Each structure stands twice: as structure tokens, then as C-alpha cells.
Amino acid sequence: MPDASPRELTGWGRTAPSAATVVPVTDASVALDAVKTAGPRGVIARGLGRAYGDAAQNAGGTVLDVTALDRVHALDAERGVIDVDAGVSLDTLMRLLVPIGWFVAVTPGTRYVTVGGAIASDIHGKNHHVEGTFCQHLESLDLLTADGSVRTLTPADPELWATAGGMGLTGVVLRARLQLLPIETSLMQVRTERIGDLDALMQAMLDGDADHRYSVAWIDLLARGAAMGRSVLTRGDHAKLDDLPAKKRAQAKAYGPKPLLKAPALVPGGLLNRWSVAAFNEAWFRKAPVDHTGLESIPAFFHPLDGVLDWNRIYGPGGFVQYQYVVPDGAEDAVRESVRRISDARIPSFLAVLKRFGPGNDGPLSFPQPGWTLALDVATGQDGLAAMCDALDELVVEAGGRVYLSKDSRLRPDVLRAMYPRLDEWRATRAALDPRGVFVSDLARRLELT
Numbered sequence: 001m002p003d004a005s006p007r008e009l010t011g012w013g014r015t016a017p018s019a020a021t022v023v024p025v026t027d028a029s030v031a032l033d034a035v036k037t038a039g040p041r042g043v044i045a046r047g048l049g050r051a052y053g054d055a056a057q058n059a060g061g062t063v064l065d066v067t068a069l070d071r072v073h074a075l076d077a078e079r080g081v082i083d084v085d086a087g088v089s090l091d092t093l094m095r096l097l098v099p100i101g102w103f104v105a106v107t108p109g110t111r112y113v114t115v116g117g118a119i120a121s122d123i124h125g126k127n128h129h130v131e132g133t134f135c136q137h138l139e140s141l142d143l144l145t146a147d148g149s150v151r152t153l154t155p156a157d158p159e160l161w162a163t164a165g166g167m168g169l170t171g172v173v174l175r176a177r178l179q180l181l182p183i184e185t186s187l188m189q190v191r192t193e194r195i196g197d198l199d200a201l202m203q204a205m206l207d208g209d210a211d212h213r214y215s216v217a218w219i220d221l222l223a224r225g226a227a228m229g230r231s232v233l234t235r236g237d238h239a240k241l242d243d244l245p246a247k248k249r250a251q252a253k254a255y256g257p258k259p260l261l262k263a264p265a266l267v268p269g270g271l272l273n274r275w276s277v278a279a280f281n282e283a284w285f286r287k288a289p290v291d292h293t294g295l296e297s298i299p300a301f302f303h304p305l306d307g308v309l310d311w312n313r314i315y316g317p318g319g320f321v322q323y324q325y326v327v328p329d330g331a332e333d334a335v336r337e338s339v340r341r342i343s344d345a346r347i348p349s350f351l352a353v354l355k356r357f358g359p360g361n362d363g364p365l366s367f368p369q370p371g372w373t374l375a376l377d378v379a380t381g382q383d384g385l386a387a388m389c390d391a392l393d394e395l396v397v398e399a400g401g402r403v404y405l406s407k408d409s410r411l412r413p414d415v416l417r418a419m420y421p422r423l424d425e426w427r428a429t430r431a432a433l434d435p436r437g438v439f440v441s442d443l444a445r446r447l448e449l450t
Contacts, residue, residue, distance in 0.1 A: 009063060012312050013052040014319030015380060015409050018059035018442055022046075025066045025087070031144055031172050034062055035438060042440035045172045047114030048089060051121065052322045053409030054442035055167050061440065064172060066116055072096065073175070080180040081139055086116030086173040098255035098298065102180040103238070105137035111257075111303050116173040121406035122165035122366040126214035126236075126302070129358040131181075133368055135164035136361050139177040143170065146434040150174065158362075162429040165366035167405055169439045169450060170430050183238045185252040188214075188301040190236040194288040198229020198339055201354065202332060202372075205233070209356050213237045214301070217354045220281040221342045221376060222274070229339050231354070232288040236301055243295070257299040262309040269316035272379045277348035305351075315350075315379040321409055323389055324375035326357055326368060327401035334399035335372050338392055342376070345388050352376040364422035364429075367404045375407065386410070405443065413448040423449075 004023045010016065025031045025045075034043055041061030048067060049056060057063065069087035076082070080102060082093070091111040093104055108123045117123075119141060123134045131137070140154045143163060151171075153160035163170045191212070195201045201217055209215045212235040223230045241252055305311050312320070327334045335354075342349070353375050357368045378385055393415050396403065402419035403411060417423055430450065437450055444450045 004062075009046070009049070009057045010319070011051050011053045011055065011057065011409065012049060013321060013409055014312060014315070015321065016054050016057070016442065018054070018057045020058045020061055020063040022063045022065050024068055025064050026068050028069075028144065028150070028174050031064055031066070031174065032148055034064055035144060035146060035172070036148055038062060038438045042438050044439060044441040045116060045120070045168050047087065047117035048112050050110055050113050050117065052407045054446065055120075055406060056117075057442040058440060059442055066172070067114065069174065077102075080182060081177055082180060083175070083177045084115055085175055086114060086119075088115050089113060090115070090118065094298070095255065097180065098183070098186050099253045101183055101253060103183045105131060105179055105181045106134040107302055109303060110306055112306060115176050115178070119164060119173050119176060120166060120168040122361075122363055123406075124357070124368050126216045126355065128368055129209050129215065129356040130213050132358060133164070133361060133366060135160070135363065135366070137179040139179060141173055141177070142175040144172040144174055146171065146436055146438040158429055159433060161361065161363040161366070162426055162433070164361065164363035165405070166363075166426065166430065167365070167443060167449070168441065169444055170433050171439060184241045185239045185244060186255040186298055187239040187244065187252075187295045188236045188298060189239040189243050189293065190234060190296045190301055191291070191293045192289055193233045193291045194285065195231045195233055197227060198231070198336060201229060201231045201233060202335070205354075205356055208235065215356060218284070219339070219352045219354055219374075220285055221339065221349045221352045222278050222281055222346065224343050228343055230285055232285065234301075236296070239295055255298065257297075257303075257306070259309045260307040263311050263313040265313065267313050267316050269318055269379075269381065271314065271316060272348060272350050274346055274348045277350050280350065315377075318380040320377050320379045321385065321389070322375060322377050322407040323392065324373060324404040324407045325392065325396045325401050326371055326373040326404075327396060327399040328369055328371040331371060331399035331401065334395055334401070335374065338374060338395055341388065341391065341395075345384055347378055347382050347385055347388060349376040349378050364426035365405065365420060367402065367406070369402075371401070375404075405447075408443070411447060413446075416447050416449075
């Protein structure tokens with residue numbers, strides 16, 4: 001087994017550090033040895049650490065770093081299917097695929113996510129209303145289970161859907177075969193609109209999202225009164241070759257994103273306060289065009305924050321909380337009420353987005369369901385933040401919604417049960433895969449998942 005070392009780990013939000021023995025997984029045999037020799041605190045797999053809370057931490061136990069498990073095994077360019085190890089990142093896939101006319105079917109707001117992490121979180125993107133989650137584009141996956149066997153699962157297997165959004169608690173994903181999306185260029189045809197209030201935004205999304213593969217709205221959560229929920233709505237599609245000016249067509253699939261900036265290692269707390277965020281929100285809203293259509297690069301459209309390395313540091317040493325909920329269609333009043341409460345609380349959110357979700361899948365812990373999802377980042381230490389999040393939990397439960405476990409760092413177990421009514425079904429499948437409770441994490445303990 002490669003050298004294991006004790007390390008302090010946090011999620012991307014940097015809020016709840018814990019120490020574990022980290023084992024680099026260079027091949028499947030290393031993961032197998034770690035699972036077979038797991039101590040009483042168990043094992044959890046970890047990719048690039050982009051879960052915001054404590055999902056890929058295991059205090060006092062073992063954490064398997066799968067990022068070295070990064071081989072691309074095969075690409076079927078006829079069918080658009082790629083066979084990869086779980087430690088391969090979406091960044092690696094895009095660098096390989098875009099220049100030859102393919103794209104990942106689903107990407108979140110960062111490309112620095114491993115395939116295994118994407119499965120464990122069943123990630124979604126700006127196109128959920130059209131194409132669903134990451135796991136809905138799986139042909140199969142190989143799962144190392146607690147008894148040491150490797151099972152190949154397909155969408156016909158309930159164990160695959162327990163693994164989709166199962167937060168790594170069913171086993172270690174070793175390999176996956178993914179369906180890809182064909183594209184003609186590395187550019188996006190993007191329509192950007194400045195919208196004056198929340199009701200106008202929601203109506204615009206209901207009226208027009210179906211006409212675009214991708215849709216997302218940035219929201220000013222400090223705006224109040226008639227301007228409450230003022231937004232910048234961005235919708236896009238992969239540009240076709242004919243959409244490009246003639247002079248750009250020779251390099252139509254050129255792709256090589258580079259970070260533009262790096263956040264300082266030390267950022268003082270309190271930088272993102274009510275006044276600085278209000279100034280940013282005002283500038284961002286005013287700079288947006290009233291209505292404009294044009295070409296953008298894939299990184300600019302999908303992953304703008306990836307242009308700043310270690311951007312999570314800008315929240316200061318205390319880190320930040322991301323709160324993301326979904327409520328079903330018909331619960332629009334809950335969206336309005338949540339935005340009103342956040343605005344009235346004057347709690348500054350540097351990044352807040354609203355999206356539409358389409359039909360979900362059969363994963364009992366998969367987060368999306370048809371309806372509306374709002375996500376917001378808030379630096380820790382804000383007066384009233386904990387109380388506001390607890391109140392939003394109640395509002396979301398009453399509306400029949402849930403929060404995203406990959407973003408969570410503070411939910412209570414009793415609220416989890418109300419949000420995920422198929423939790424017992426998931427637990428039964430997981431118990432059959434892992435009767436000894438080998439796979440465990442800080443999140444699992446905090447939420448009494450296992």
C-alpha cells in the first residue's frame with residue numbers, strides 16, 4: 001500500500017476540519033486493501049474536495065484519495081461513450097474531448113470535479129431541465145463494495161441509483177462509462193438579459209427555458225422592495241459551426257482554459273460584508289446588458305469561478321456556508337418567501353443563482369426534482385445566519401423540497417428525514433452492500449445516515 005499520512009481535511013467551504021489517515025489510491029488493489037483492513041472509524045473516498053461540507057472527511061478514520069486513479073481506458077467516438085477511472089476530472093475530460101467534438105453531458109459550476117465525485121453527488125448543471133443529472137448519462141460503473149468484490153452496475157440495478165447521490169457510502173467507484181454530448185465548436189451562443197424583479201425572472205424562465213439547453217440566473221439577494229430578486233438571466237446552447245464568423249471557423253474547437261488569477265493564501269475575515277457585496281451586486285447588475293446575444297467560451301459560460309484558483313479563500317479563515325434547496329413546481333410562493341426572508345435579513349450572499357429542474361431519476365438520495373433550485377454562498381460569522389438557514393429548512397420541508405447534501409454543512413438529522421422520504425429505502429440497499437458499516441464519513445455521522 002502507498003504511504004498513508006495523517007492530514008487535516010475540510011470541504012470547499014472550509015468550515016469543519018477533521019483529521020484522517022489519507023491513502024493515495026494508485027490502483028484498485030490499494031482501495032481493496034484499505035477496505036479489507038478498515039478500522040472502527042471506517043473508510044470514505046475523496047476526489048478533488050469540492051463537496052462544500054464534510055462529505056469527503058472521516059475524522060479518525062481512513063480517506064482514500066482517488067485522484068491518482070486517472071486513466072482514460074477507451075473512447076468510442078461512434079457512440080459517444082468514454083470509459084474512465086473514477087479519479088479522472090471533468091477538466092481532464094473536457095481538454096481531451098472538446099477538440100474532437102464531444103462534451104460531458106452534465107457539468108456543474110466547476111470542472112475540477114472527479115467522475116467518482118460527480119457520481120457520489122449525482123451532480124447537476126444548467127441543463128437539468130433538459131438532460132437531468134450526471135448519473136442519468138451513465139452506461140455503467142464499477143463499484144468496490146465492503147466485501148472486497150467489484151460489481152459492475154447498470155441503470156437497471158437499484159444499487160447504481162443508491163450510489164447516485166449516495167455520498168460515497170455504498171462503496172468506492174473505481175471506473176465508469178459515460179455517454180457524451182456531440183458538439184461542433186468550443187463556443188456557446190448565449191443570450192443575457194437583465195431582469196428587474198423575481199416575478200419577472202420566474203416568468204421568463206417558465207416561458208423560455210425550454211428553448212435552450214442551458215439556463216441560469218444570478219440574483220441580487222440584497223435588493224428589496226420592487227427590485228427584490230432583480231437578476232441577470234443567462235441562457236445558452238452550444239454554438240454550431242455556422243454560428244461562428246468565418247475567421248473563427250478554422251479554430252472552432254480550440255480549447256485550453258487557464259486560470260487568470262489566484263486568491264491570496266491569507267484573506268482577512270469580513271471582506272465580503274453587506275456593503276462590499278451590495279456594491280458588487282449593483283455593479284454586476286448594471287453592467288449586464290438589457291438583452292444581448294453573443295458568443296462566449298465554454299469556461300466563461302460554465303465555469304467562471306474556475307478562473308480564480310482557490311477562490312474559496314476570499315471568504316476568509318472562517319470559510320463559508322452554501323445553502324441550496326429545491327422545491328417542486330407549484331411552490332413558487334416558497335421561492336418568493338425565501339428570497340424575501342434573505343433580503344430582509346440583510347445577510348450578504350456574494351453568489352446566488354436560481355435554476356429550473358426537470359424530471360429527476362430513481363436515486364433515493366439524488367437531490368434534483370422538478371421545480372426550482374436556489375443556491376447561495378454566505379461567509380460564516382454573519383449575525384442571524386444559523387437561524388435563517390433553520391427557518392429556510394422549515395419553509396423548504398413545508399413546500400415538499402430538500403437541500404443538497406453535497407453543499408450541506410449544518411443540516412439536522414430530523415430535518416433530513418423529512419426532506420428525503422425514501423431514506424429508509426436507501427438505507428436498506430446500502431446495508432445490503434455494506435452490512436458492517438465500512439463506508440462512513442463525517443457527514444454520515446452528523447446526519448445519522450448510516
